[in-house]
Amino acid sequence: MAMLTRRTLMKGALVAGAYAGGIGLAGNLGGSARAKAATSLAARRTEAMLTEHGPTKGAMTYGDGEVPPVLRLRRGDPFALRLDNRLDEPTTIHWHGLRIDNRMDGVPFLTQPYVYGGDGFDYAFTPPDAGTYWYHPHCNTLTQMGRGLAGVLVVEDPSDPAFDAEIVLNLRDWRLGGDGQFIAQFRPRDAARAGTFGTVRTANWRQSPQYDAPAGGLVRLRLAATDVTRILALSVEGAEATVIARDGNPARERFALDHLMIGPGQRLDLALRMPDAEGTVAVLRDLRGTKPAALASFRAVGASLKRDVRDLPALAANPLPEPDLSAATQIPFILSASAEERPKDGICGSLGYNFWAINKVPWADDSGDPTAPLAEMKAGRTYIFNVENPTPQLHPLHLHGLVFRPMNSNKQAIRPHFSDTYLIQPDEKVQLALVADNPGDWVFHCHIIEHQKTGMTSYVRVT
Numbered sequence: 001m002a003m004l005t006r007r008t009l010m011k012g013a014l015v016a017g018a019y020a021g022g023i024g025l026a027g028n029l030g031g032s033a034r035a036k037a038a039t040s041l042a043a044r045r046t047e048a049m050l051t052e053h054g055p056t057k058g059a060m061t062y063g064d065g066e067v068p069p070v071l072r073l074r075r076g077d078p079f080a081l082r083l084d085n086r087l088d089e090p091t092t093i094h095w096h097g098l099r100i101d102n103r104m105d106g107v108p109f110l111t112q113p114y115v116y117g118g119d120g121f122d123y124a125f126t127p128p129d130a131g132t133y134w135y136h137p138h139c140n141t142l143t144q145m146g147r148g149l150a151g152v153l154v155v156e157d158p159s160d161p162a163f164d165a166e167i168v169l170n171l172r173d174w175r176l177g178g179d180g181q182f183i184a185q186f187r188p189r190d191a192a193r194a195g196t197f198g199t200v201r202t203a204n205w206r207q208s209p210q211y212d213a214p215a216g217g218l219v220r221l222r223l224a225a226t227d228v229t230r231i232l233a234l235s236v237e238g239a240e241a242t243v244i245a246r247d248g249n250p251a252r253e254r255f256a257l258d259h260l261m262i263g264p265g266q267r268l269d270l271a272l273r274m275p276d277a278e279g280t281v282a283v284l285r286d287l288r289g290t291k292p293a294a295l296a297s298f299r300a301v302g303a304s305l306k307r308d309v310r311d312l313p314a315l316a317a318n319p320l321p322e323p324d325l326s327a328a329t330q331i332p333f334i335l336s337a338s339a340e341e342r343p344k345d346g347i348c349g350s351l352g353y354n355f356w357a358i359n360k361v362p363w364a365d366d367s368g369d370p371t372a373p374l375a376e377m378k379a380g381r382t383y384i385f386n387v388e389n390p391t392p393q394l395h396p397l398h399l400h401g402l403v404f405r406p407m408n409s410n411k412q413a414i415r416p417h418f419s420d421t422y423l424i425q426p427d428e429k430v431q432l433a434l435v436a437d438n439p440g441d442w443v444f445h446c447h448i449i450e451h452q453k454t455g456m457t458s459y460v461r462v463t
C-alpha cells in the first residue's frame with residue numbers, strides 16, 4: 001500500500017500553480033494555466049506506478065507528469081489550452097460541468113472534428129462558474145479514460161473562503177491483472193448490467209494515499225469520481241466532514257457527509273475539520289458493496305488551529321439561471337435496455353453492442369451519422385426533463401453545457417442544488433428542471449461508460 005505525504009496548501013497560499021493532491025501541473029502548466037496565451041497539454045502514453053508490481057505499461061495521461069494535472073482556472077478569466085495529441089488514435093477533451101461554448105464541448109461529430117494523433121486542437125473559453133469540475137476524452141472513451149485520461153479542473157473564485165489546506169482527489173479504479181498490467185477493459189455481460197469494475201482502486205493514482213493537514217484546521221477536500229464504472233457511498237471516519245458543494249455548485253444547505261452516493265462524473269466539495277490531536281488520522285471511505293475501501297487518509301499535523309466549521313463563510317453563488325416552473329415544457333426521457341442489432345463500427349471506440357437506449361433509441365456517440373436530437377429547446381425557456389429509470393441499474397446521467405435542478409423524485413429526498421449529473425436509482429422517476437440558456441447540441445448520457453458506449457446516449461438541441 002503506497003503511503004504518500006504531499007505538501008498541503010496553507011492558508012493564504014492559494015496562488016497560481018499551487019495545489020495539493022495533483023502531480024505535474026508545475027512542470028508544464030504551473031502558474032500559466034490561467035494565462036491567456038495558449039499553453040499546451042499533451043495526451044500521451046505513459047507508465048504508471050499503480051501497484052507493488054512495478055510500472056503498469058500502456059497507461060495514458062495528460063501533461064508531462066505521471067498523473068493528469070489539476071488545472072486551475074479562475075471564474076470569469078479567459079482560459080486557453082491546446083490539446084497536443086501524442087496518442088496513436090483520435091481523441092478530444094470534454095470539460096465536464098462547464099457551461100461553455102458548444103464548439104468547445106469536445107464531442108466528435110457533434111461539436112468538433114476529432115483530433116487525430118499528431119494533431120492538436122485549441123480550446124478557449126471563459127468559465128462562468130466556480131467549483132470542482134473535470135476533463136476527459138469523448139472518443140474511444142472506455143479505453144482512454146480506463147487507461148488514465150481524466151483530470152480534475154478547479155475553477156477558483158477570488159471571494160472563496162480561505163481554508164487551512166486544500167486537497168484534490170481524483171478517485172478512480174484500474175482494470176489490472178495480478179501482475180499489475182491491464183486486462184480487458186470490459187465484459188459484455190457486465191456492460192449489460194452494472195458495468196465492469198476495476199480491480200485496483202486509487203486516489204490520485206495511488207492506493208490509499210495519506211496526506212498531512214493542519215490539526216484542528218478546515219480542509220477543502222475536492223473529490224471527483226472519475227472512474228468509468230464505480231458508484232461510491234462516501235463517509236469520513238475520524239473527522240467531521242460537511243458537504244459544501246455538489247457537482248461544482250454550492251450546496252444551498254450544508255449537511256454532514258454520511259453514506260452519500262456519487263456516481264462516475266460527480267464531484268463533492270467537503271469541509272473537513274481535522275482532529276485536534278497531532279498524529280490522528282481521518283479516513284475517507286467508500287462503504288458501498290461488500291468490500292468497504294479506504295480511499296485516502298488525512299493525518300493531523302502541528303498544534304490545533306481549533307477551527308469551527310460553523311464559522312466558515314458560504315461559498316460564492318454561481319450565476320445560474322433559475323428555472324421558471326410556471327412556464328415549463330415537460331420532456332420525457334425513458335431509460336431502457338435495448339435489443340437492437342449491433343451498431344455500426346465507429347472510429348471513436350465502438351464496443352460492438354447495443355444494450356441500452358434512451359426513449360428506445362440506442363446511440364453510442366461514435367458514428368458519423370448521429371441520430372436526431374431527442375428534444376429541441378428554445379433558448380431562454382424552462383424545461384423539465386421527466387426521467388424514468390425502469391431498469392435494475394443505477395445510472396449517473398450527465399447533461400453537457402447546461403445545469404439542472406433535480407426535484408420531485410419518487411425514490412429519494414432531494415436537497416436543493418444545481419448539478420450536471422444525476423444518479424438515478426432503479427425504478428426512480430425524477431424531474432430535472434433547467435433553463436435552456438446555452439445554444440448548441442448537448443449530449444445527455446449515462447456516465448457509466450459501458451452504458452454510454454452501448455446505447456445510453458442521446459443529445460438535445462438548444463436554438
Ligand SMILES: [Cu+2]
Binds near residue numbers: 394395448451452
Ligand atoms: Cu448507466
